[in-house]
Amino acid sequence: xxxxxxxxxxxxxxxxxxxxxxxxxxxxxxxxxxxxxxxxxxxxxxxxxxxxxxxxxxxxxxxxxxxxxxxxxxxxxxxxxxxxxxxxxxxxxxxxxxxxxxxxxxxxxxxxxxxxxxxxxxxxxxxxxxxxxxxxxxxxxxxxxxxxxxxxxxxxxxxxxxxxxxxxxxxxxxxxxxxxxxxxxxxxxxxxxxxxxxxxxxxxxxxxxxxxxxxxxxxxxxxxxxxxxxxxxxxxxxxxxxxxxxxxxxxxxxxxxxxxxxxxxxxxxxxxxxxxxxxxxxxxxxxxxxxxxxxxxxxxxxxxxxxxxxxxxxxxxxxxxxxxxxxxxxxxxxxxxxxxxxxxxxxxxxxxxxxxxxxxxxxxxxxxxxxxxxxxxxxxxxxxxxxxxxxxxxxxxxxxxxxxxxxxxxxxxxxxxxxxxxxxxxxxxxxxxxxxxxxxxxxxxxxxxxxxx
Numbered sequence: 001x002x003x004x005x006x007x008x009x010x011x012x013x014x015x016x017x018x019x020x021x022x023x024x025x026x027x028x029x030x031x032x033x034x035x036x037x038x039x040x041x042x043x044x045x046x047x048x049x050x051x052x053x054x055x056x057x058x059x060x061x062x063x064x065x066x067x068x069x070x071x072x073x074x075x076x077x078x079x080x081x082x083x084x085x086x087x088x089x090x091x092x093x094x095x096x097x098x099x100x101x102x103x104x105x106x107x108x109x110x111x112x113x114x115x116x117x118x119x120x121x122x123x124x125x126x127x128x129x130x131x132x133x134x135x136x137x138x139x140x141x142x143x144x145x146x147x148x149x150x151x152x153x154x155x156x157x158x159x160x161x162x163x164x165x166x167x168x169x170x171x172x173x174x175x176x177x178x179x180x181x182x183x184x185x186x187x188x189x190x191x192x193x194x195x196x197x198x199x200x201x202x203x204x205x206x207x208x209x210x211x212x213x214x215x216x217x218x219x220x221x222x223x224x225x226x227x228x229x230x231x232x233x234x235x236x237x238x239x240x241x242x243x244x245x246x247x248x249x250x251x252x253x254x255x256x257x258x259x260x261x262x263x264x265x266x267x268x269x270x271x272x273x274x275x276x277x278x279x280x281x282x283x284x285x286x287x288x289x290x291x292x293x294x295x296x297x298x299x300x301x302x303x304x305x306x307x308x309x310x311x312x313x314x315x316x317x318x319x320x321x322x323x324x325x326x327x328x329x330x331x332x333x334x335x336x337x338x339x340x341x342x343x344x345x346x347x348x349x350x351x352x353x354x355x356x357x358x359x360x361x362x363x364x365x366x367x368x369x370x371x372x373x374x375x376x377x378x379x380x381x382x383x384x385x386x387x388x389x390x391x392x393x394x395x396x397x398x399x400x401x402x403x404x405x406x407x408x409x410x411x412x413x414x415x416x417x418x419x420x421x422x423x424x425x426x427x428x429x430x431x432x433x434x435x436x437x438x439x440x441x442x443x444x445x446x447x448x449x450x451x452x453x
Contacts, residue, residue, distance in 0.1 A: 007060040007061065008024055008026060008033075008054055011024050011060050011061075011063070011064040011067075012024060015064070015067060015071070018068065018071055018072070019071075020067060020068070020071040021037055021039075021071070021335075022035060022036065022037050022070070022071065022077070023035075023036045023037075024054075024060065024063060024064070024067075026054040032049055032050050032051070032052060032053060032054075033049050033052045033053065033054050033059065033060070033063060034046050034048045034104070035047045035048075035067070035077070037077070038277065038336070046104050046105075046108055048104075049063065066078075092133035092134075093134050093186065093188075093189075094130060094131065094132065094133055094134060095125050095126070095130060095138075096126075096130045098125070098181075098186055098189075099119040099123075099125055099126055101184055101185070101186075102116060102119045102180060102181060102184045102186075103116050103119050103120050105180075105183070105184040106180065106184075107324045107325060108324055114173075114343055115176055115177055115180050116180070118177055124142055124147060124150055124151065125142070127151065127154055128154075134186075134189050135189060136188075136189045136190070136191065136194065138189070139181065139189050139194065140194060141161070142174065142177070143164070143171075143174045143175065143177070143178055143194075143198055144163060144164055144198075145161040145162060145163060146162045146163075146164055146170075148162070149161045149162040166198075166201045166202050171198075171201075171202065172202070174198075175195065175198045175199065175202075178190045178194060178195055178198065179195055182195070217372075217394060217397055218369075218388045218389070218390045218391075218394050219370055219394060219397055219401060220368055220369070220370040220390055220394060220395075220398055221370070222292070222398070222402055224368070224369070224370065225247050225368070225395065225398060226295075228366060228368045229244050229247065229295075231366040232364060232366050235364060235365060235366050236364060237309070238309055238312055238313060238316075239364060240299065241300070241301065241305070241306070242256050242313060242349065243352075243392070243395065244295060244299040244301060245259070245269075245301060246349070246392055246395045246396065247295070247395040247398070248290045248291065248295040248296060248299070248301060248399075249269055249288040249289070249290060249291075249399070250288065250291070250395075250396050250399030250403075250418050251271065251288065251396065252282060252346065252393075252396065252419070253346040253349035253350070254281070254282075254339075254342040254343070254345040255272075255281050255282075255419075256310075256349075257313065257317070257319050257339075257345050258271055258272050258280045258281050258319070258339065259271055260273065260285075262301070262302045262306040262307065262310070263290065263296050263301050263302035263306065264302075267289065267290040267293050267296045267302075268287050268288065268289055269287070269288050270285070270286075270287055270288075271285065271286055271287075271288055271419075272284055272285040272286065277335055277337075278336070278337045278338075279337075279338050280321070280338060280339040280342075281339070282342070282419070283419040283420060284419075286416070286417070286419045287417070288417055288418075289417050291399060291402055291406070291407070292402075292406075317345060317348055319339050319341065319342075320339065320340045321337055321338070321340070322337075322339075322340045323336055323337060323338075324336040324338075346392075349392045350391055350392055351363070352364050352392075353367075353389070353390065353392060354389055354390075354391055367389055368389065368390040368394075369387050369389055369390065370387070370388060370390050370394065371385050371386070371387055372385065372386055372388050373385050396418070396429075397429055399418070400418065400425065400429035400430060401429070401430070404430060411425055411426055
């Protein structure tokens with residue numbers, strides 16, 4: 001057993017032994033201690049205390065007495081006068097305080113820390129002058145230009161700024177960073193109006209892409225998916241099982257690693273952990289249903305084969321579980337757990353179908369294609385159709401359309417099974433449904449209602 005040396009470690013050991021919901025934390029970018037609290041319902045709260053340094057044993061001991069008193073008496077925690085809640089000044093916050101606050105906020109949410117990248121280490125906002133107040137113009141400049149040109153401009157003011165391509169995934173992430181700033185309490189420099197402006201840029205670009213026939217998803221048919229899965233099972237049984245799980249249950253690619261229960265007698269699987277303070281997937285715990293159910297047995301998704309495939313997948317590509325501080329999760333010590341490399345796990349699946357890093361040997365030899373209808377070429381009246389390769393998320397979209405076409409489930413049912421809201425399901429996942437599929441869905445619903453009557 002490791003020896004507890006620092007006053008901070010000794011304090012947290014005492015609080016842990018008492019079963020307290022409080023811990024003292026030390027942050028790299030702040031000299032002051034932070035009180036971390038697990039609130040009812042699995043929510044977390046962090047409050048920094050100015051004037052109480054982690055390097056001061058007396059300050060640690062003073063806060064320890066306060067936390068022990070709040071734990072034993074059950075009273076609300078009252079901070080000392082010199083320890084008012086520390087946050088960036090509301091009138092003119094500077095970037096070091098903002099970066100520290102945003103990182104702590106995102107960790108407290110128990111979600112992926114990739115969005116916090118610009119606020120830590122050598123991220124862009126960490127490189128801005130520490131003695132100047134943060135402005136909305138700083139955020140706007142970050143959102144509208146490439147990261148490489150922004151950092152080059154910091155090193156040499158004569159360097160030009162290169163506009164960001166607004167239809168790329170990178171621009172979407174920048175928009176999410178702006179939203180993160182606002183959710184963390186810095187709406188003065190990241191107002192809603194800025195997010196609406198950035199969203200408008202995406203919509204204009206998207207309209208141009210739709211007009212050019214470049215924006216439609218590649219939705220493979222159920223027959224094409226089944227033939228492809230049969231071939232992949234022969235080529236690579238492990239990845240055949242992985243993509244069969246994604247196609248059968250409409251999973252996000254990274255969710256395969258977090259399957260808690262393999263198919264039961266009804267074919268249902270459980271994804272994630274049913275605890276609010278443990279969030280290892282994008283939208284938390286849910287139960288997924290097979291569609292079509294015959295694929296569960298056809299591809300041996302459950303039973304001994306399923307257990308062996310899932311164990312092998314986790315052994316080859318290990319999920320990395322961390323606590324709210326971003327350090328490896330310890331069940332004896334930590335209350336909050338999340339998975340820190342879901343994006344990388346999903347990228348592994350993407351590279352198996354369409355590698356973008358010139359590693360063709362990593363791809364499956366058996367490709368999945370779908371027909372895409374594009375806008376008519378110049379001078380032509382008829383729309384054109386072309387055959388394009390699919391990505392893993394196309395299997396999830398195919399599940400949504402298959403559910404609409406072949407079942408009588410309503411929007412809310414399918415959305416709950418897939419782990420998103422009914423509005424997202426209608427706006428995003430049913431956008432590509434064809435007229436024939438809509439007609440089949442309406443006919444099935446009418447027939448079901450007639451039989452029920």
